[in-house]
Amino acid sequence: MGDALLTTIAAGLTLCVLSFLYRENPFYRFAEHLAVGVSAGYWVVILYNQSFTAKVVEPLRQGDALPLLPCLLGLLLFTRFSPRAGWISRIPMAYILGVGSGAAPPLMLQTLVVQQFHATMRPISFTADGLTNLLILIGVVCGIAYFFFSTRHSGAFGVATKVGIWILMIGFGATFGFTVMGRVSLLLGRVNFLIDWVRLIFGAGGA
């Protein structure tokens, strides 16, 4: 009975959201606001249960006071709301920026740029792999050429930029195709859920 009730509530909310396809309406807005509120509340509870308990409450119980330091830094961020004490928030902010700017740039350069460059510098030959490498090289060079705006896109360079725009269009097309597949999957998930709900209700009625 409990499962049937909860599933019926979920199915009702699903229908509220789908009703937007007909037109904007109060049922849709109710479901939308409920989702935002529940998500925010859920996040707070999960954060407290999973993170704050494990990293602050438990160590304090065992006599370790060190977690109070990051807690203090976190609380100092709220001084930003005070015009007189707002400067204090720069201390934790400096820590956050320091960690972020220290950790991110070298790794990002290595993984997103250098290793990707390596992947375009592979042997070219008349084998399937070699021709694939050639295609990748042409795609990368022509794609980048399209975004070079300091010279007129004409002549041989114009041909390269035209190839570049075709490469980009193929990429956008693939992304669109995958997006459609993803959205259909989500619709399928909801349809499956509604079918299960109908079966559950009729099954319960029959019993």
Add this chain to the structure above:
Amino acid sequence: MAWYEPLLAIDRRVLYALMFLAVLIPTLLPIGLPIRITPEVQNVYDRIDGLRPGEIVFYALEYDPSTAAELEPMAMAMLRHAFSKDLRVLACCLSSTGVTLVEDEIARVAREYDREYGRDYVYLGYQPYPGIVIMTMGENFRTPFPLDYYKTPLDELPMMRGVRNYDDVALVFTVNATSGIDHWITYGQGRYKFPLGLGSAAVMATNYYQYVQSGQLFGIISGLRGAAEYEMLIDKGTVARKGMDVQSIAHALIVLFILFGNIAFLVERRRRRLGRAD
């Protein structure tokens, strides 16, 4: 009225209704269209299938109810493959709204294979700031996760004895629908060089194929289609496979919409131009 004019004036709600039917009918009456295995999915399967019993795989299952329709079948298939090969599973969820969903799935598949918590699998749960969590796990899993999801210290779990960081797991695989994928590539694989595989939501997949080509990912499973391929490879689970009939018919319908819409648009544009020329 010209033949194409009704095509240009179809109410979008009619298209929605047709799409709903295109999804509903094959869901109720499956056809069983064939599915071909792609090399990227085969790579993932081969990599996991080649591991020895008892080895640990790290699964970062990072999705929530909004993308569960695509990624839940994939995660279930990955878990089933690992448990059927007697691999041990260490899992986490760095997406706050998916923590309990993932916990339920792991427990459900573990029950199917009679696996015991703490000995055969461990669920670390959630911690905020995925980039920092991924980096600190490279030093020690206990730094970001002093306790597991059920608030047990990691050292009290038999499976975690002697397991310190990524060096002690055979591979990392993330089923992911968040920007956490970039964090795993940059702060995880980029820094600690462990074998990394990806199962992504379809909408994000094209952003990550280049990492397979560069060797930063050993394979990629994309969306429900990838999940269906994996279900075929392990020969367990049918949720994604059944969904492929729906995908094929819905895609055919969308292609028809696009074709008719464009043909009608082009014909009308040509007539207008000819009208102006006259």
